[in-house]
Amino acid sequence: MTGEGEEEMKWRQRKGWLEARTSLGWCVVPAFLIIWLHRLHCFKKEQMKVIEPVELFQKLCSSGAMQKGRLLGLDVGQRYVGLAVSDVANRIASPGSVLVRKKTNIDIMAKVFQKLVxxxxLVGFVVGYPFCLWGQSSVEAVQVRLFMEDLRNTGRLNGLAYTYWDENYTSKCVEALLEPLDLNPVKSKTIKDKFAAVGILQGYLDNMNRKLKPGNLARE
Known part of the structure; x- marks a missing residue:
């Protein structure tokens, strides 16, 4: 490159402009605009999204992540979010922690999820959802969806997927098991939320592993 050409390139770099090829020929585009458009494209491509239960498990299997990737189960309540995590084979769910849920701390919770990922x-979330037999949407169902939308909108969990799984009667079963222990209300609540998340995730894992066995999948 000649000295004159080098000077022109340096001038363009100092001004923050780049040349971009279009169908109409070469045009000059601001460098910051190219970077912004690239980030916007990546954000749209990788934004956390909800998918069908079978699709999440198939994604886990087809990606080759079955030996290392895990799933996180969520029991979303009005005040607390109970967590459970699968083993590396994605067959057994174990209790995790319980997060305090507030309208003002969604970004803090997203950071906690980032750390857990x-x-x-983690490659995805299994979120407990109170499906109604009559097709109506309950208050609990709405608040679960709002929580997941708020979590997604933080942008901290891009690239992950989540699915909804029926949580009906999960908490009731856990309450029945805890009742004989006569625990104090606070401790009982946190334990219930943890094991409700375990019940949600374990139900999902059992169903998917049974449904997606090679023989069963071939028959379907």
Whole structure:
């Protein structure tokens, strides 16, 4: 490159402009605009999204992540969110922690989820959802969806997927098991939320592993 050409390139770099090829020929586009458009494209492509239960498990299997990737189960309540995590084979759910839920701390919760994603190589969430037999949407169902939308909108969990799984009677079963222990209300509540999340995730894992066995999948 000649000295004159080098000077022209340096001038363009100092001004923050880049040349971009279009169908109409070469045109000059601001560098910051190219970077912004690239980030916007990546955000749309990788934004956390809801998918069908079978699709989430198939994604886990087809990606080759079955030996290392895990799933996180969520029991979303008005005040607390109980967590459970699968093992590396995605067959057994174990209790995790309980997060305090507030309208003002969604970004803090997203950071906690980010940390869990890194610690456990999470590839998706299984979220308990109170499906109604009559097709009506309950208050509990609405608040679960709002929570997941708020979590997604933080942008901290891009690239992950989540699905909804029936949580009906899960909490009631856990309450029945805890009743004989006569625990104090606070401790009982946190334990209930943890194991409700375990019940949600374990039900999902049992169903998917049974449904997606090679023989069963071939028959379907």
């Amino acid at each position: 890194s610690q456990h190589s």
